[in-house]
Amino acid sequence: MKKLIIVFTVLMATATFAQNKNAKATLEVDGVCLMCKSRIEKACLGTKGVKSANWDVKTHQLSLFFDENKTNLKTIQKNIAAVGHDTKGLKATDEAYATVHGCCKYRDDDVKDDHKD
Numbered sequence: 001m002k003k004l005i006i007v008f009t010v011l012m013a014t015a016t017f018a019q020n021k022n023a024k025a026t027l028e029v030d031g032v033c034l035m036c037k038s039r040i041e042k043a044c045l046g047t048k049g050v051k052s053a054n055w056d057v058k059t060h061q062l063s064l065f066f067d068e069n070k071t072n073l074k075t076i077q078k079n080i081a082a083v084g085h086d087t088k089g090l091k092a093t094d095e096a097y098a099t100v101h102g103c104c105k106y107r108d109d110d111v112k113d114d115h116k117d
Contacts, residue, residue, distance in 0.1 A: 021069045022051070027062045027077065029055060030086040030106045032115040039100070043083045047076050 029040055037055045040062060044053035049070025055062045064076065073089070081092040084100040086107075097107065105111045 021067050023064075023066055023068045025064045025066070025073055027064065027073070027080075028060050028088050029062045029080055030060060031055065031057070031104065032106045032112060033057065033104060035101055036085065036104050036106065039083050039104075040080055040085055043079045043085075044076055047071050047079050050076065 031037065031040060034057065037057055040055045041053045044050050044062070044064060047066075049067040050064065051067065052065040053062060062080075064073075066076070077087045077090040080087055081090045082096055084092045084096040084098075084104075086092050086097075097105075103111065103114075
């Protein structure tokens, strides 16, 4: 009986630790303006399991909070690339990049210069 109680206790402790499913992560995402911010965050929040997304225009850092049981960073990066933004791990296709607004063409040096303070 003692063995059964010990085994049950160990299993319950393991199950409790396994429930810690929330993850925090930061990614660098290319963009230049508030329209980019909106598009990037919307792509992230449209990913099942993402609880919060905040992209900083100046630093290009995307802060994420997501459920690891429902999604992962690779999936989130794919969704960001699908709306035309590059990450360090995945570059958007030329077709996806072409869909971003003219003022959001972060690969164009002139556009980047226009958005400098």
